[in-house]
Amino acid sequence: MVDKLARIVTEELNVWYGAHQALKSISLKVEANEILGIIGPANSGKSTFLQVLNRLIDLKPQTRVSGRILIDNQEIFGANIDVEALRRKIGMIFALPIPLPMSIFDNIAYGPRRNGIKKKSMLEEIVEESLKAAYLWDEVKDRLSDSGLNLSGGQQQRLCIARTLALKPEVILFDEPCSGLDPVSTGKVEEAMLELKKNYTLVLVTNNTKQASRVADRTAFFLMGELIEINNTQEMFTVPRDKRTEDYISGRFG
Amino acid sequence: MKKLSPKITQKIVFSLLSLATLLAMVPVVLIVLIIIKNGLGAINWEFLTTAPRNGMREGGILPAIVGTFCLVTGAVVFAVPVGVFAAIYLNEYAKKNWLTRLIRLAIINLAGVSSVVYGLFGLGLFVIFLKFGASILAGAMTLAIMNLPVIITATREALANVPQSFREVSLSLGASKWQTIWHVVLPNAIPGILTGIILEISRAAGETAPILFTVAAFYLPGFPTSVFDQVMALPMHLYAISTQIPNIGLDVRYGTALVLLGVVLGVNSVVIIIRARLRRRQKW
Numbered sequence: 001m002v003d004k005l006a007r008i009v010t011e012e013l014n015v016w017y018g019a020h021q022a023l024k025s026i027s028l029k030v031e032a033n034e035i036l037g038i039i040g041p042a043n044s045g046k047s048t049f050l051q052v053l054n055r056l057i058d059l060k061p062q063t064r065v066s067g068r069i070l071i072d073n074q075e076i077f078g079a080n081i082d083v084e085a086l087r088r089k090i091g092m093i094f095a096l097p098i099p100l101p102m103s104i105f106d107n108i109a110y111g112p113r114r115n116g117i118k119k120k121s122m123l124e125e126i127v128e129e130s131l132k133a134a135y136l137w138d139e140v141k142d143r144l145s146d147s148g149l150n151l152s153g154g155q156q157q158r159l160c161i162a163r164t165l166a167l168k169p170e171v172i173l174f175d176e177p178c179s180g181l182d183p184v185s186t187g188k189v190e191e192a193m194l195e196l197k198k199n200y201t202l203v204l205v206t207n208n209t210k211q212a213s214r215v216a217d218r219t220a221f222f223l224m225g226e227l228i229e230i231n232n233t234q235e236m237f238t239v240p241r242d243k244r245t246e247d248y249i250s251g252r253f254g
Numbered sequence: 255m256k257k258l259s260p261k262i263t264q265k266i267v268f269s270l271l272s273l274a275t276l277l278a279m280v281p282v283v284l285i286v287l288i289i290i291k292n293g294l295g296a297i298n299w300e301f302l303t304t305a306p307r308n309g310m311r312e313g314g315i316l317p318a319i320v321g322t323f324c325l326v327t328g329a330v331v332f333a334v335p336v337g338v339f340a341a342i343y344l345n346e347y348a349k350k351n352w353l354t355r356l357i358r359l360a361i362i363n364l365a366g367v368s369s370v371v372y373g374l375f376g377l378g379l380f381v382i383f384l385k386f387g388a389s390i391l392a393g394a395m396t397l398a399i400m401n402l403p404v405i406i407t408a409t410r411e412a413l414a415n416v417p418q419s420f421r422e423v424s425l426s427l428g429a430s431k432w433q434t435i436w437h438v439v440l441p442n443a444i445p446g447i448l449t450g451i452i453l454e455i456s457r458a459a460g461e462t463a464p465i466l467f468t469v470a471a472f473y474l475p476g477f478p479t480s481v482f483d484q485v486m487a488l489p490m491h492l493y494a495i496s497t498q499i500p501n502i503g504l505d506v507r508y509g510t511a512l513v514l515l516g517v518v519l520g521v522n523s524v525v526i527i528i529r530a531r532l533r534r535r536q537k538w
Contacts, residue, residue: 056426061350088428098419100438111427114437167428 005032007171007201008053013067015048017060022048024225025067030171035193035202037216037233039209041248044222046205047095050173053203054090055083071171088115091164095176097156099148104140107148107159111167126166134162135192154185161192172196174204178211190215209249213237221245289511296509305475310495311502315510320477321390321485322459322517325469328394328481329401329458334451336398337405344406345413346435358410365403370463372400377467391481393469400464401454408453412446413439448529452522459518462489472498488514 008030015023023045030036038046051057052065055076069076076086088111099107108127109117117123127144131137136158140151148159157177164172174193178186193202193215206212212219213233220230221242229236229245240246258266300314307313348354376396386392416439424434462470470490478485492510495502 054426056422059422059425084428084430087426092426094419094423094426096419098417098423100420100423101442110424110437111429114424114427114429114433163427 006030007032007072008203009068009070011068011070013049013052013069014065015045015052015057016064018062022225023052026227028220028227028230030201030203031218032201033197033199034217035197035204035215037212037219038203038205038222039207039212039219039248040222040228042207043224045225046222047175049222050092050175050203050205053171053173054087054092056087056092058083084115088167089170091167091169091172093157093160093164093172093174093177095179097153097160097180099151099156099159101147101149103145104148104151104159105144108163108166111163115167127162130162130166133165133192133196134158135188135195136162152185154181154188157181157185157189158192161189161196165196169200171201171203174202174206176205176207179207186211209237221248223248286515289508289515292504293508293510293512296503296505297512301509302513306473310473310491310499311506315486315488315491315513317475317477318486318488318491318510319513319517321470321487322489322514324390324478324485325394325397325465325487326455326458326521328390329397330451330454332395332398333401333405333454337402337450338409338447340402341406341409341413342435342440345410346431346439361403361406365407368463369400369461370466372396373464373467375399376464381468387482388467388469388471388484389482390469390478390485393465393485393487394481396464396468397458397461400461401457404453404457405447405450408450409443409447412443412449415446416442445529445532448525448532452525452529455521455525456518459521460489460514462493465490488517 006029009028011027013023013026014021026045026049038049040046048057051060052069053071053076057063057065065077071086071090074081100110102110105123105127108130109123112123112126117126128137128141131140136155139155140146140159148156151159157180161172161177178189181189190211193204196202197217204212204216216233218230219233219236221228221236221240221244223244229240229242231241236245237249240249302314302319303316304314305317306315344354344357348357373396376392376399380386380392380395381388384392420438420442421434424438425431429437465487469484470487471484472486472490472494474484474486488510492507492514495510496507
């Protein structure tokens with residue numbers, strides 16, 4: 001059964017970096033337990049969109065956000081929002097895997113520890129669970145005290161996924177998670193994403209339109225900060241409604 | 255004129271570069287060699303473990319060694335926390351605007367202020383106004399203030415060298431800003447901070463002017479019992495025996511210089527070893 005509950009709703013979302021408008025009046029919904037793919041050429045505002053959702057945009061100087069973003073009916077730029085709790089709920093996987101310079105175990109326990117979990121047995125349980133869910137457990141279970149930096153690129157990216165899962169998030173944002181990976185590692189990450197969909201809501205920004213067609217349930221096409229089209233992936237890739245979408249996915253520009 | 259071939263240009267540039275390196279090394283090597291050659295004869299057990307005798311012409315220099323240790327320790331204890339916290343504030347919290355740029359400029363300029371000015375400042379503030387008298391406390395604080403710009407600048411650079419992506423990752427995992435600084439930024443900045451501390455130790459141990467009015471005693475054969483006591487210090491002692499005591503053996507002066515060199519190298523090497531260990535762990 002597919003639950004059509006909307007987890008994330010943006011209404012007339014605008015973002016400016018200084019004088020440059022990066023997102024123009026974006027209104028869309030992300031439904032529970034779906035993978036929403038976001039495609040579009042460089043500088044179309046895809047990554048900005050993700051950064052707004054868990055408020056990492058706060059780190060960028062001179063940004064301005066207007067419009068409404070509701071996550072489970074809660075306004076995330078509201079006055080009494082707990083930003084740290086929001087970021088635990090809305091996990092983020094970056095384009096380049098960035099393990100913190102510490103052991104595999106400490107990387108995954110980092111989030112839970114900062115959230116106040118101190119008990120060793122509890123942390124061990126979380127680490128094992130998270131690594132299993134990210135399909136990395138078998139490869140690293142004997143060397144959890146090794147540096148996370150010694151893993152291969154694909155393993156590092158799954159480590160980052162496990163690290164995010166350790167937060168017990170509800171939504172996971174993927175910002176071009178496979179841009180630096182070889183096809184085999186990409187396959188493993190995609191496999192993990194399809195499995196994660198059962199328990200989480202995923203938003204996947206990707207430069208690889210084929211990847212969106214492989215894993216996304218619905219796909220949104222961004223161009224120059226505007227949302228051109230959002231539709232079921234299959235429909236969008238077979239009968240795009242907008243000429244620009246058709247040009248982009250058939251590789252005529254971008 | 256015919257242009258030189260790239261290969262010849264390269265050879266000329268390389269020779270110039272290595273010549274410059276050589277020129278930079280020669281004075282250092284010469285200083286160390288001359289001090290060792292002239293001073294080694296004076297170094298013996300008595301020299302290192304007793305107080306000066308006979309108008310400082312004989313005996314040892316232990317009170318000055320102890321005094322220098324006290325001053326260096328005191329200067330590190332006062333300067334490191336204040337300097338590191340100020341650098342964290344400036345680098346991680348303060349908004350980048352004209353005021354913080356002005357503060358940064360002021361701090362860099364403070365590093366260039368002559369050390370005798372710090373000595374007079376310490377005399378005015380600590381010795382007279384705060385009534386510490388000429389004491390370890392006043393001297394160590396004066397040295398600390400003199401070294402704050404170095405510590406702040408080194409720490410800021412170390413913090414700025416920690417990749418921004420680590421901060422983003424930490425925050426994205428629900429850590430607060432302070433947790434991010436404490437658990438991710440600072441541990442990776444420590445080697446750079448230690449470099450600042452090494453520079454501070456060397457300067458605090460070697461400077462004469464800042465301690466001249468604030469702590470250093472001409473001749474004080476005992477040991478300090480509280481932070482309000484005066485002490486002898488190696489650079490001051492060297493200055494005193496070289497200019498104020500007639501008919502003193504050359505080897506005593508060079509011996510004192512050698513001990514000063516040894517103390518600085520000894521303390522620094524401890525910090526350098528710690529830094530090397532941390533660096534081996536650190537890679538990204």
